[in-house]
Amino acid sequence: MLDWFRRAAPEAKASAAGPVVAFHGAGRAAWSGRDxxxxxxxxxxxxxxxxxxxxxxxxxxxxxxxxxxxxxxxxxxxxxxxxxxxxxxxxxxxxxxxxxxxxxxxxxxxxxxxxxxxxxxxxxxxxxxxxxxxxxxxxxxxxxxxxxxxxxxxxxxxxxxxxxxxxxxxxxxxxxxxxxxxxQAVDVHNAASKWSKALLDNAARPSGAIVYTSVDGAGVLGAEQYERVKSELEGQHQGAANAGRPMLLEGGLDWKPMGFSPSDMEFQKTKEAAAREIALAxxxxxxxxxxxxxxxxxxxxxxxxxxxxxxxxxxxxxxxxxxxxxxxxxxxxxxxxxxxxVPALALEREAQWRRIADADFLTEDEKRAMLGLAPRSTG
Incomplete structure (x- = not known):
């Protein structure tokens, strides 16, 4: 029996390089520390x-x-x-x-x-x-x-x-x-501020796409062409200092702007709502x-x-x-x-003093006691 186990082939997996499928969700929100x-x-x-x-x-x-x-x-x-x-x-x-x-x-x-x-x-x-x-x-x-x-x-x-x-x-x-x-409202407000800053760094415009169409219809840029177009975009057209600068595209390149999506438009409202929640707390x-x-x-x-x-x-x-x-x-x-x-309560205090002063059924010392004053000395 032991000899049979020694002669048996070692166990092998059915597929060592088979396709792998990773399932993932939208992810959890990243909150700051609570210390x-x-x-x-x-x-x-x-x-x-x-x-x-x-x-x-x-x-x-x-x-x-x-x-x-x-x-x-x-x-x-x-x-x-x-x-x-x-x-x-x-x-x-x-x-x-x-x-x-x-x-x-x-x-x-x-x-x-x-x-x-x-x-x-x-x-x-x-x-x-x-x-x-x-x-x-x-x-x-x-x-x-x-x-x-x-x-x-x-x-x-x-x-x-x-x-x-x-x-x-x-x-x-x-x-x-x-x-x-x-x-949590602070984290949302800070995240919305970072998103607004990133938008300003991108010339306060939503992102767009450069579409390349070759003569043969392949639509694929070479590695050198891709890097050149990318460096020109980063150096000449991104950032607030380059806002409004016209873009010169060579043959086969076409710029397709992307408008704000409804979720993009909600960021400002989300930021204002978070600010009100902070004030409420x-x-x-x-x-x-x-x-x-x-x-x-x-x-x-x-x-x-x-x-x-x-x-x-x-x-x-x-x-x-x-x-x-x-x-x-x-x-x-x-x-x-x-x-x-307290200056903010001046009107309320004035009304209280007036009500107490007009109360004829109270003695002077009773009025002073209601206002937190010592009795008037007699003699």
Whole structure:
């Protein structure tokens, strides 16, 4: 039996060089990374809509000052107000808070470090979200934070860092950023911009075809002729600098232009729709970004008020509540957004003041309390 196996011919495939048929589909869409570095690079530094949304919200929120209240009365002098006005030696209040709000918008997490003093913090500093890592304890609550810069790592106690995070339905320690929700729209918008740039590089014309017809009807160019025609097209007729230059074709060559297909014509509409989706994820009315085709609001002022009411003030209120909870030495005092210092809400605040002033059934101290003012001193 063993001899029979030794004499048997080795197994061979039926066809070693038979035809191969490859089946493939249209392919999957290529999306950018969803880590903070990729989102910042693709959605902020390389996309004008994402950049403007983040800057618009962060600058508007940083321009809203904080007011300090205790038992319904506004306080004009307090160490916390002095700290918020001058947070550190290298940054003013506006610059610090703009960086803090920007980190929340880009990563969903904002980290504020307090330099401890004897009774109250001496300085406040914004820490980069991509360098911070939450250290959870056995019960799941953070017991500290680790800040890494290259190979160096520094550990903060939990009470030394104010961590403000956007709500995330599936993560207990990190927030979900609007940029991540808008990531697919950002990729579509960037792809449409690259397509438009490629079209401009080709003299803003759709592609065409050069048809060669020989005398004998073969219709085949030689290798040398093909390379010469190709080099002349690339050097003399492609690019924005060669737009409109006439093309001189030799005998047998005929230019057949190709018009825009319906899918080509949809690229601009696709880009505008992606821009509106990015603005929607951030809560910015498209009218404020100058996007065409948006008539949701009657005028610019109405869109601006909606922007503050629905996007800016909730963000400022969330940060004010987190600072009140975290800042030592607050007692019963609390931080809130100073609505009277928001120009976009001037008409609403004026109407509120007028309604309260005309309420004859209220005493003067009750009116002042409703407006956040201390009672008038008597005597």
């Amino acid at each position: 903070l570095g990729s989102l910042t690079r693709v959605g902020f530094t390389s996309n004008p809509v994402g950049f403007r949304c983040v800057k618009l919200i962060a600058e508007a929120a940083a321009a809203v000052p904080f007011a300090l209240e205790e038992d319904g009365a506004r306080m004009e002098v307090h160490p916390v107000l002095d700290l918020m006005a001058r947070p550190n030696g290298g940054q003013g209040a506006g610059e610090l808070m703009e960086a803090f709000y920007g980190q929340i918008l880009l990563s969903g997490n904002g980290y504020l470090e307090a330099v401890a003093g004897e009774a109250a913090p001496l300085e406040l500093h914004v820490l980069r979200s991509d360098r911070m890592r939450v250290l959870p304890g056995p019960d799941g609550w953070p017991v500290g934070y680790e800040y890494a810069v290259g190979a160096k790592k520094h550990r903060f106690a939990a009470e030394a860092v104010c961590h403000v995070r956007a709500w995330h339905p599936t993560d207990d320690h990190y927030g979900l950023s609007p940029m991540q929700a808008a990531a 951030f809560g910015v009315p498209p009218m404020l970004l100058g996007l065409p085709g948006d008539a949701t609001y009657a005028n610019y002022a109405e869109a601006n008020r909606a922007f503050y009411r629905l996007t800016v003030l909730p963000l400022v209120g969330k940060v004010a509540g987190a600072l009140t909870q975290w800042m030592p030495g607050m007692g019963r005092a609390r931080l809130r957004a100073d609505f009277d210092q």
